[in-house]
Amino acid sequence: MSPTSEKAFPVSWDQFHRDARALAWRLHGAGPFEAIVCITRGGLVPAAVVARELEIRLIETVCIASYHDYQNQGELIVLKEIDPKIRALGDGSGAGVLVVDDLVDTGKTARMVRQMLPKAHFATVYAKPQGRPVVDTFVTEVSQDTWIYFPWDMGLTFQPPIRNGASG
Ligand SMILES: O=P(O)(O)OC[C@H]1O[C@H](OP(=O)(O)OP(=O)(O)O)[C@H](O)[C@@H]1O
Numbered sequence: 268m269s270p271t272s273e274k275a276f277p278v279s280w281d282q283f284h285r286d287a288r289a290l291a292w293r294l295h296g297a298g299p300f301e302a303i304v305c306i307t308r309g310g311l312v313p314a315a316v317v318a319r320e321l322e323i324r325l326i327e328t329v330c331i332a333s334y335h336d337y338q339n340q341g342e343l344i345v346l347k348e349i350d351p352k353i354r355a356l357g358d359g360s361g362a363g364v365l366v367v368d369d370l371v372d373t374g375k376t377a378r379m380v381r382q383m384l385p386k387a388h389f390a391t392v393y394a395k396p397q398g399r400p401v402v403d404t405f406v407t408e409v410s411q412d413t414w415i416y417f418p419w420d421m422g423l424t425f426q427p428p429i430r431n432g433a434s435g
Pocket residue numbers: 306307308309310331332333334335340368369370371372373374375376377398
């Protein structure tokens with residue numbers, strides 16, 4: 268998306284916890300799952316909430332980075348692959364594995380992990396239209412030109428009064 272046409276969707280810790288728990292409710296009927304693979308770093312937080320709610324204790328990471336420069340996506344870099352023992356689940360197809368990420372945007376990250384675990388169940392808290400077809404379960408859809416601001420990326424700042432020209 269273009270940084271200039273951005274709509275902002277700020278998410279507080281409370282709201283994120285509620286949304287991640289809502290994701291767990293939706294996933295409850297889709298399991299059972301033997302293991303979670305979370306896509307770091309963004310997937311770590313919802314994976315912790317979902318693992319707690321669904322009582323899943325086998326947690327693996329796949330470490331992928333692509334937004335190296337704020338809102339601009341670059342080349343996808345896999346910093347750490349999925350452990351072969353987890354990849355072997357479901358006869359090597361990923362059946363019974365739950366993949367968790369914070370959001371799907373263009374869908375490139377999720378598509379790359381799908382190649383690793385074709386039959387895994389993909390879940391994200393938020394989804395944008397381009398990436399939506401790649402996920403099996405999500406909670407809230409936002410438009411493609413919206414940037415989601417996660418609580419771990421934000422801090423409290425002074426807000427000028429509306430009358431002094433603050434923009435909505
Ligand atoms: O659908 P896509 O367009 O591929 O984008 C979604 C991915 O981008 C972000 O990760 P990022 O690469 O910024 O790394 P991070 O999780 O470590 O912040 C986000 O956490 C998703 O994993």
